[in-house]
Amino acid sequence: NCPEGYINRADKSKSCEQCTVGKYQNDPGQVLCKDCPTGTFIDTKGATAEKNCSFCDAGFYQDEKGSLDCKDCAKGKSGANSTEKNRKLETTACDSCGTGQYMEKEGQASCTSCPAGRFRNEPGASSLEDCTECVAGQFQAEAGTNECNDCPAGFKQDDTGTTYCMPCFGGEYQNETSSTSCSKCEANTFSDESNSTQCTICPNGTSSGAGATFCAACAAGMYMEDSTCKSCPAGYASIYGQTVCEPCTRGKYATGYDATSKEKATECALCLAGKYGHNSAVIANRLTVDLAC
Numbered sequence: 403n404c405p406e407g408y409i410n411r412a413d414k415s416k417s418c419e420q421c422t423v424g425k426y427q428n429d430p431g432q433v434l435c436k437d438c439p440t441g442t443f444i445d446t447k448g449a450t451a452e453k454n455c456s457f458c459d460a461g462f463y464q465d466e467k468g469s470l471d472c473k474d475c476a477k478g479k480s481g482a483n484s485t486e487k488n489r490k491l492e493t494t495a496c497d498s499c500g501t502g503q504y505m506e507k508e509g510q511a512s513c514t515s516c517p518a519g520r521f522r523n524e525p526g527a528s529s530l531e532d533c534t535e536c537v538a539g540q541f542q543a544e545a546g547t548n549e550c551n552d553c554p555a556g557f558k559q560d561d562t563g564t565t566y567c568m569p570c571f572g573g574e575y576q577n578e579t580s581s582t583s584c585s586k587c588e589a590n591t592f593s594d595e596s597n598s599t600q601c602t603i604c605p606n607g608t609s610s611g612a613g614a615t616f617c618a619a620c621a622a623g624m625y626m627e628d629s630t631c632k633s634c635p636a637g638y639a640s641i642y643g644q645t646v647c648e649p650c651t652r653g654k655y656a657t658g659y660d661a662t663s664k665e666k667a668t669e670c671a672l673c674l675a676g677k678y679g680h681n682s683a684v685i686a687n688r689l690t691v692d693l694a695c
Contacts, residue, residue, distance in 0.1 A: 403431030
């Protein structure tokens, strides 16, 4: 009888024939060799046991019996990367890359994660381009994900494929998620912090322009009307933070008043020594010492 690893020739001649690649024979005196099982291969002749059939390496598979090598896993798939104990079952086929992954080469042991700023929500991606960039208003800080995150309220992002959102700066706000821009605070409101979701109304006696980070009291020579600072009228004056203008009484005049711009009447001053207030002068004419005194 022919020994293990050999078979008796079909013509019953005395010569023995070696088992070919992909096959083995562990019993003597046989006329047929046994196929290596799926998921394995052998590239030498005369194998004497099934254990001589090697498991396919990671990145490869074999779905046919009696093979001398293994096949490359296709693009978008990866071969088993497992222990010897369970690899036999896993190397008969390749697995599609999962969500958040891709593979653009053949014969790879594992798939590559989509980079941060991109996502993939379906399996089997075969190129980086299959990983979709996050749209404006969204971000993804982690690699290998199947979705992007919305920018939270108080933040924005006007670019695509990003890993972060930008905070709204002082004087701005955003009260919605997934935003691509921030809005300026309206006049007479303010925001003194980053990533604000709303603006604060200016306290009584103060005002601000659009996009303000603080509210200010009216300057000297001005007063508050409808949340707006206006110049004191002729013959009136005010100091910083005053909400109304004081009329200059007889014997006084409005100092600092500019007849051209009608601004900065900051104080009602006494007539100079040797002068007195005109009895007939009206408040509107008490602009200069010459008219008022």
